[in-house]
Structure formats: C-alpha cells, structure tokens
C-alpha cells in the first residue's frame with residue numbers, strides 16, 4: 148500500500164521506449180465506466196424492505212438485509228435464501244465457526260416455524276445456546292420460488308460476555324443453508340463467509356450524471372513474480388481552471404483483476420518548484436496512451452519519471468474496498484495548474500503461484516466537477532514506517548506494533564486543526580486488530596477509528612460517523628496487532644509483500660495542508676543490535692533495504708533467516724523486546740512534499756486512557 152512513499156528515491160534517466168500496442172483508451176471509455184459502477188455489486192431482485200442489502204453468496208441465492216432500530220440498540224435482519232430447508236446466519240470473531248453467534252430458522256411442511264440460537268464450537272454442528280439472544284419476527288416459505296424468508300433481530304450488545312458485540316468495525320458474517328429442515332452439517336449444506344460493516348455512516352450520495360468520470364486503466368500481462376509494484380503514467384483531463392475531485396472507485400472488470408490486484412494508489416504529478424520544464428515535456432512520452440505501460444516502481448535503474456509524482460498520494464484503494472465519496476462540502480483540487488493533468492498509478496499485483504501470461508485490465512477512476520466545494524480535502528498517511536523495525540516474533544498470536552504522529556508534526560496544522568472524515572486502516576495478512584488513538588495533552592480522546600476484526604480482504608475507505616477534529620499539538624498513535632502463528636515458526640518483517648507487514652491509517656481530511664505523512668519507527672541500528680548483532684551489512688534492493696548479519700558467527704546470514712532460525716527467542720527476550728518496541732523512543736517522520744522532518748517520539752506521558760462507554764453497566 149502506500150507502502151513507503153517516502154522511501155523511493157529515484158534518479159531520472161533518458162526515456163527508453165518499449166513499443167506496446169494498447170487497447171483504444173477513449174473508445175472503451177463508456178464500457179469502463181459501466182463496469183466501474185457495476186463493480187459496486189449489483190443486487191438481484193428481491194423482496195427485502197430494509198435499508199441495507201448485501202448478497203452474501205455472490206450469486207443471489209442468499210441475500211441479507213438489515214437495519215438498526217431508531218433507538219440504536221437493536222438490529223433487524225431479513226434473509227431471502229434459495230432453499231425450503233433451514234437457513235443459518237451468524238457473526239463470527241475470526242470468520243470461522245468457532246466462537247460465532249448463530250441463528251438458525253425455517254418453516255416446516257405444516258407451516259409452523261422454528262428458530263434456534265446457537266454457538267459455534269468448531270467445524271461441527273453448533274451447540275444450542277443456553278439463553279436466546281435472537282428473536283424470530285417472521286418466517287415464510289415461497290414454495291413456487293423455492294425460497295425461505297426469515298426476519299429476526301438481536302440487540303447490538305447483549306451484555307453477555309459470551310456473545311459477539313456488534314460494533315462499527317468489520318463484521319465477519321457467516322451463512323449456511325440446508326436442503327431439508329433437519330439440521331445437519333455435512334452433505335447438503337451450502338455455506339460461506341463475507342465481511343461487511345453492519346453499522347456504518349451513510350455514504351454521501353453521488354449522482355454520476357452530475358459529475359465527470361475519468362478512468363485510468365492498465366491492460367497488461369501480470370508480471371511473473373510473487374509481489375510486484377507496477378507504476379504507469381496516465382493523462383488526466385485537460386483543465387482550464389481548478390476543479391474538485393469528489394469521489395473515486397477501483398475499476399476491476401474481471402475475476403482475475405479482483406483476485407490479483409491487491410492495492411492501487413493514484414498519485415498526482417507536479418513539477419518541482421522553480422522548474423522551467425512542463426509536465427508534458429517530462430511525462431508526456433511515458434503515458435499509457437502513448438504506448439508506454441510503465442515499469443517496476445522499485446527498480447533502482449528505472450528510467451521512469453516517478454520522482455515527479457511519488458509525493459502526490461491522491462487515492463488509495465485496497466483489496467475489498469468500495470467506492471469513496473466525499474462529503475458534500477469537500478473536494479480535492481485538481482487543475483491548480485491549468486492544462487493537461489498527469490497521474491501515476493501504482494498497482495500491487497499479487498501472484499504467489501507465479502502464473503505466466505495472464506493479461507487483464509485493472510485501474511481506478513475518479514469523479515470530478517467544476518462546481519467547487521467550500522472545503523478542500525487532503526490525504527495523510529499515519530502509522531508505522533514500512534521497515535525492518537517491524538519484526539513480529541515467531542509463533543506469536545498477538546504482537547503489537549505502534550506508529551506515532553506527534554505534536555512536532557501536528558503543530559504545523561492550521562489554527563482550527565483538521566477534520567478527518569474518512570479512514571482506511573491497512574495492514575497485511577498477519578493483521579488482526581488495528582486502532583488509531585487520539586491524544587490531546589495527556590488525555591486520550593475517542594479513537595479516530597478501530598477494527599477488532601480486521602480482514603485483509605475487506606479494506607474500506609470508511610466514512611467516519613462523526614468527523615474528528617485533530618488540533619495543533621494533538622498526538623495520534625496507530626496500533627496494530629499481528630498474529631504470526633500461521634507462519635509456522637517464521638518471524639514476520641515489515642515490508643511490501645502481503646506476507647510481510649504494514650501498520651497504517653490513511654485518512655482524508657479538510658482543509659488541505661502540505662503534511663502528507665506522519666509516521667514513526669524504532670531506530671533500525673538499535674533494533675538490529677538488540678538481537679546481539681555486532682556487525683551487519685545493508686544493501687538496497689529493488690524493493691526495500693536488505694540486511695545481512697556478519698557477526699557474531701552463530702547469527703551470520705540473512706536477517707530474516709537468522710532471526711527466525713538461529714536466534715533464540717526466549718520468553719525473557721520476547722517480553723523486553725515487545726515492551727521496548729511499543730513504549731521505547733521512535734524516530735518520527737513528518738513528510739511535507741519532498742522534505743521529511745525527523746524527531747524523537749513516544750506515547751504522551753502518563754496519559755488517561757479512553758474507555759468506550761459501556762451501556763451494560765447502567
């Protein structure tokens with residue numbers, strides 16, 4: 148993802164063309180727009196009356212509707228499922244059966260209804276719960292259509308320690324249906340899982356007829372490497388004056404695009420201050436419409452003009468994400484410099500099976516208007532640096548990494564601070580929980596955002612329920628909890644691959660300021676030496692820096708291999724190590740365009756922790 152915007156330093160070389168035949172860009176415009184919209188999941192015809200609807204099976208055989216009651220304490224569900232047998236629905240802490248809160252119901256052939264509250268205890272028939280939290284409201288069968296419709300409700304917080312608390316973070320839903328009314332978990336069961344936000348701020352409406360759409364698509368063969376970050380250059384609209392971008396979407400027109408595109412980042416390209424060149428001169432020959440597909444973003448010998456764009460993060464989409472629509476009073480300015488606009492797109496292709504010759508289209512689009520909005524929006528990256536100081540110990544179910552944004556950076560905010568309206572929490576496959584904490588002085592305020600059920604496959608540009616005012620001098624800490632058990636004894640390093648880790652909160656806010664990055668990391672040299680290393684070598688690779696341990700002899704070798712297989716992670720070391728990484732002094736980075744200011748930072752001193760209100764104690 149962002150994946151270390153500030154880290155790429157590249158020199159410019161003369162252009163070097165690879166002739167490439169491109170699909171017609173402009174004539175496929177209309178088709179791409181249609182696909183981009185369709186990507187927001189079309190809902191098949193159904194009878195559900197509730198406000199929110201989602202197709203859980205992807206085919207329309209299991210459709211879920213839901214709505215929160217006016218008092219805000221109860222949620223009503225309605226399921227339309229293609230079966231005359233039992234229908235099951237549940238909410239699960241990790242996406243599996245274990246610990247899931249499950250409701251099963253149906254209609255018998257004599258017309259009578261049944262419903263049960265169950266609790267998942269693994270990949271077996273869930274046991275019947277002692278006390279019932281779910282309430283069956285309605286059940287009916289439509290034999291001619293082969294469908295069952297169930298309406299049922301549950302309190303968001305049942306005040307029972309054993310029940311799942313439905314919060315406004317990711318909810319991992321599980322669903323199942325049987326062919327008969329006898330509940331069996333083998334043979335005829337159809338089932339699946341899908342993540343969503345049951346409680347969410349309403350997406351502001353955007354009428355696509357009132358704005359213009361600009362798609363940027365790359366159509367090429369996916370590189371035959373495990374992880375590649377591919378940079379391509381695109382012409383934006385030609386503008387005679389400033390416009391506002393008011394929304395974004397990913398354009399993933401095929402199953403291949405959906406599967407292998409792990410993130411895309413759009414960057415705005417600028418000329419350095421005082422330049423006597425034009426963007427056309429420096430970028431014009433590299434654009435996709437001129438037949439140039441771009442190249443590896445991290446190739447140190449690149450000839451691509453990446454340096455003009457890399458500081459202009461504009462839009463981040465990550466796997467599972469949906470449309471991003473700005474609040475009605477905010478827009479991101481483009482065309483400050485009138486004329487032809489240029490953008491760079493970074494695509495993270497994930498190809499762990501090293502598939503060869505797979506060609507598909509992937510990209511993003513933005514929606515823009517000449518009706519300027521009162522507020523100008525900006526994007527900022529918070530969290531931990533993407534580097535080696537993220538080292539998750541082996542076989543650890545829960546390890547916490549933190550990244551600070553301190554007052555040294557927020558002091559540059561405007562007098563009335565900034566207002567955050569959207570948040571994208573980002574970590575990779577080991578990420579389990581994330582939280583962006585907000586401090587003013589030594590008092591912790593409500594979290595900016597959190598996710599106790601982080602799902603790598605469901606990353607959202609989440610509109611915040613209340614816009615958060617971050618003032619001058621405030622402090623924000625992003626905390627990420629990782630689980631390395633699935634790596635079978637291996638450590639997990641910070642890095643760009645999905646099997647390595649990141650810890651970021653990418654936020655949209657207004658009014659726009661020049662600060663684009665506010666992160667921190669533990670000092671790399673101190674980090675390496677704490678493992679008892681006395682000598683090491685650092686080399687630049689196309690991706691990130693690599694470290695090789697030279698001494699002592701018993702740890703000699705590549706850092707990852709040695710610290711995984713040769714280093715003795717004793718309990719005592721783990722405890723001290725974990726504490727130091729979390730509470731020790733970090734080096735903060737405050738990034739303003741092409742300049743990064745460094746400072747020392749840790750948590751605010753003896754702060755008063757924020758405790759979310761608990762209705763149950765009342």
Ligand SMILES: *[C@@H]1O[C@H](CO)[C@@H](O)[C@H](O)[C@H]1NC(C)=O
Pocket residue numbers: 423424
């Ligand atoms: C642009 O500026 C560079 C130095 O910054 C100078 O060498 C070059 O001649 C200038 N080009 C033009 C067309 O003025």
Ligand SMILES: *[C@@H]1O[C@H](CO)[C@@H](O)[C@H](O)[C@H]1NC(C)=O
Pocket residue numbers: 162428429432
């Ligand atoms: C771009 O390509 C054209 C045609 O090949 C060439 O004349 C021009 O010098 C190139 N521009 C740059 C900046 O390399």
Ligand SMILES: *[C@@H]1O[C@H](CO)[C@@H](O)[C@H](O)[C@H]1NC(C)=O
Pocket residue numbers: 315348593594595596597609610611612613
């Ligand atoms: C979740 O809800 C809490 C209060 O209920 C609120 O403070 C927080 O901003 C919400 N989170 C998001 C992402 O909207």
Ligand SMILES: *[C@@H]1O[C@H](CO)[C@@H](O)[C@H](O)[C@H]1NC(C)=O
Pocket residue numbers: 715716717
């Ligand atoms: C690791 O250290 C512990 C505690 O000092 C010791 O008991 C154990 O044998 C060591 N393991 C290895 C593989 O050296």
